[in-house]
Amino acid sequence: MFSSSGPPGPEDIRRLYDAVAPLLLRIAARIAGSSEAAEDIVHDSFARLVEKQIPFPTMDDAKFWLIRVVKNGALNYAKRKGREARAYERWWRGEKDSSGGADEVVLREESAAELRQGLEALPESLKAVLILKEYGGLSYKEIGKALGISEGNVKVRAFRAREALYAKLGEGSKHVS
Amino acid sequence: MCPDRDLVSAYVDGEVPSPWRERIEEHLGSCANCAALADGYRELGEKLRADALYDEAAMLERGRARLEAMLGAAPSQAFLRRRSSAGTWERRVSLPLPLAAAAAVLVILLGGATTLLALRPSKTPTIQTVASSDYVPLPAAQTKSQPTNMDELLRYLGQSDAQVTLTIKLPSGTTFGSAGNPVIMRSSQAPRASQAPQNVMPVGGRTP
Numbered sequence: 001m002f003s004s005s006g007p008p009g010p011e012d013i014r015r016l017y018d019a020v021a022p023l024l025l026r027i028a029a030r031i032a033g034s035s036e037a038a039e040d041i042v043h044d045s046f047a048r049l050v051e052k053q054i055p056f057p058t059m060d061d062a063k064f065w066l067i068r069v070v071k072n073g074a075l076n077y078a079k080r081k082g083r084e085a086r087a088y089e090r091w092w093r094g095e096k097d098s099s100g101g102a103d104e105v106v107l108r109e110e111s112a113a114e115l116r117q118g119l120e121a122l123p124e125s126l127k128a129v130l131i132l133k134e135y136g137g138l139s140y141k142e143i144g145k146a147l148g149i150s151e152g153n154v155k156v157r158a159f160r161a162r163e164a165l166y167a168k169l170g171e172g173s174k175h176v177s
Numbered sequence: 178m179c180p181d182r183d184l185v186s187a188y189v190d191g192e193v194p195s196p197w198r199e200r201i202e203e204h205l206g207s208c209a210n211c212a213a214l215a216d217g218y219r220e221l222g223e224k225l226r227a228d229a230l231y232d233e234a235a236m237l238e239r240g241r242a243r244l245e246a247m248l249g250a251a252p253s254q255a256f257l258r259r260r261s262s263a264g265t266w267e268r269r270v271s272l273p274l275p276l277a278a279a280a281a282v283l284v285i286l287l288g289g290a291t292t293l294l295a296l297r298p299s300k301t302p303t304i305q306t307v308a309s310s311d312y313v314p315l316p317a318a319q320t321k322s323q324p325t326n327m328d329e330l331l332r333y334l335g336q337s338d339a340q341v342t343l344t345i346k347l348p349s350g351t352t353f354g355s356a357g358n359p360v361i362m363r364s365s366q367a368p369r370a371s372q373a374p375q376n377v378m379p380v381g382g383r384t385p
Contacts, residue, residue, distance in 0.1 A: 134226060155190075
């Protein structure tokens, strides 16, 4: 809860940052595909919050407002930058990882890149839900609040996103019931 | 019978309420296909998360530094925005009350004096009290000398929370002519009617 009923003050903003910035940065980076862009998007969202002086009733309201703003900002960024082309470049460059042997890294990078591309190729509505679920660790209820959709809708989208990724990865056939 | 795949997906997310959660759990224990599906959904999430692309701790730290910089600069930025958005004519000029009162006295006195002098006959100047004020000088203990001219009056008003109500009564049946610049002085110090220079307008002061 915020300390007062008015717009959040500097201390409220700091508390809010500590509480949601890890989540916001993770979501933004995954959607935008860039840590620099994610940092800018998250910073801009806080700047908007400070500038607009919106009197949020609770910290949760501010949190969901931020998630929505960051999600939209990151999706716009991804659209603008032609995400897939850069994803391929990254894949070929083969991002280095400190752990594991060379072969292991290559193998892991390949499947990770494949998965990343699959995620990027998902329709926005499905991608946002899956990212908020898998990277944000939010509940269906929270995702619904952040995206302005019902819990039932979140459930359907999470399922469809998984199925679509399965299909992309060619793994779906292994799990047909 | 196997549950729908979307139910398994929701189950993996911990979003299936009791008692359905327990029933699905029981089914997964006996159905290899559904168990594999649930594992597959979980694995998908684990794979996505394991793909550590970003140094989140460093991002968080940089973000915090930027936030602090913004919060530090926010008040002055907001102030500047307010200043620049207001046009020249929208700006408010504020004066302390004593100064404003003194300015009002000055305007009224000068305006009245100019009018009076303009109407004053040049031949027979008569000193009459045309303006009086309820201005109460500070007790002697607080001020060495009571203000006798406008500069001192302004200084006096400036250093106290004085309020001044001024009444100007124009004597009827008198005609005035114009001459020189008006001067404000105490009536007790005003020259007699016969000696009064034409540009002197005494102000009637009430002393306690």
